[in-house]
Amino acid sequence: xxxxxxxxxxxxxxxxxxEMVYPLIxxxxxxxxxxxxxxxxxxxxxAESVAGLLKVFSGYLSDRFQQKKALAFGGYAAGxxxxxxxxxxxxxxxxxxARVIDRFGKGVRTAPRDxxxxxxxxxxxxxxxxxxxxxxxxxxxxxxxxxxxxxxxxVGSDGHRTVFAVSIIPISFSLPLFFLVHEKxxxxxxxxxxxxxxxxxxxxxxxxxxxxxPFSLLWETHPTxxxxxxLPTSVLMAVIRSCFIFCTM
Numbered sequence: 456x457x458x459x460x461x462x463x464x465x466x467x468x469x470x471x472x473x474e475m476v477y478p479l480i481x482x483x484x485x486x487x488x489x490x491x492x493x494x495x496x497x498x499x500x501x502a503e504s505v506a507g508l509l510k511v512f513s514g515y516l517s518d519r520f521q522q523k524k525a526l527a528f529g530g531y532a533a534g535x536x537x538x539x540x541x542x543x544x545x546x547x548x549x550x551x552x553a554r555v556i557d558r559f560g561k562g563v564r565t566a567p568r569d570x571x572x573x574x575x576x577x578x579x580x581x582x583x584x585x586x587x588x589x590x591x592x593x594x595x596x597x598x599x600x601x602x603x604x605x606x607x608x609x610v611g612s613d614g615h616r617t618v619f620a621v622s623i624i625p626i627s628f629s630l631p632l633f634f635l636v637h638e639k640x641x642x643x644x645x646x647x648x649x650x651x652x653x654x655x656x657x658x659x660x661x662x663x664x665x666x667x668x669p670f671s672l673l674w675e676t677h678p679t680x681x682x683x684x685x686l687p688t689s690v691l692m693a694v695i696r697s698c699f700i701f702c703t704m
Contacts, residue, residue: 458575459584461636462568463591465629469531470592472626473557474599475618476538479607480550483615488547498547502554509562514570523567524638530564531633533557534626541619574639599625 484490484498513530517523533556540553569585576584603618610617 456575457635458637459572459587460591461632462572462575463588465531465632465636466568466588466592467595467598468625468629468632469534470595471599471602472534472538472622472624472629474596475603475606475622475625476541478600478603479615479618480554484547484550487615488550490547494547498551498554501551502558505555506558506562506565509559510565513563514566517567517570523571524633524636526567527564527571528630528633530560530562530568531626531629533560533563535623535630536560538619538623538626542616571636571638595625 480498481490481495484495490498513526517526537553537557537560540556541550544550544553572584572588573581599622602621606618606621607614
């Protein structure tokens with residue numbers, strides 16, 4: 456339970472910081488740099504594809520080297536660099552770079568963090584563990600949006616940089632909490648007993664939008680084909696997301 460609460464608080468503070476900034480990005484791009492809907496779509500589409508692709512490889516590294524806490528810490532620390540990059544961005548491409556840093560951190564931290572939540576819960580309390588974690592996570596999102604609204608009301612619509620600067624505070628609170636997390640070191644050998652053969656379920660969580668078993672088989676038998684399948688899918692998702700944002704602006 457101790458690990459669950461601490462990991463939940465880490466996610467809570469991180470989401471407070473993220474949600475203070477995320478709703479303002481399109482407004483900031485438009486007001487400060489005159490960005491078009493297409494530019495906003497490119498920024499968000501490319502950034503989100505980075506996060507989706509990295510979840511696969513960060514999960515693999517978690518299973519392979521059993522350094523879950525270090526990977527998760529690095530992912531959350533990227534959130535601090537993201538806010539600093541926003542403060543110093545001088546063009547829409549600078550915002551793109553900042554968003555890539557943020558989504559890079561998201562992709563790196565998600566799989567190892569979820570593994571630590573699962574290990575802290577045990578097989579009988581998995582639902583409760585993820586319920587507690589999600590509750591704290593969503594509470595952080597709600598608080599972050601509320602704080603952003605209050606700050607914008609007080610500093611005005613042109614005070615985006617002020618909000619970006621203040622958002623560094625919550626994410627800075629989350630990093631020291633990692634010293635209170637107890638990491639469980641498990642067996643690094645591949646698991647056995649699946650109908651499709653040997654798999655590494657932890658890093659396959661990154662492909663949550665499809666059934667993992669065929670991709671596990673593809674990775675074990677034809678890793679080149681696996682990469683050729685994942686990379687075009689990621690690019691396609693970026694294009695679709697960009698077009699959707701462009702059409703709804």
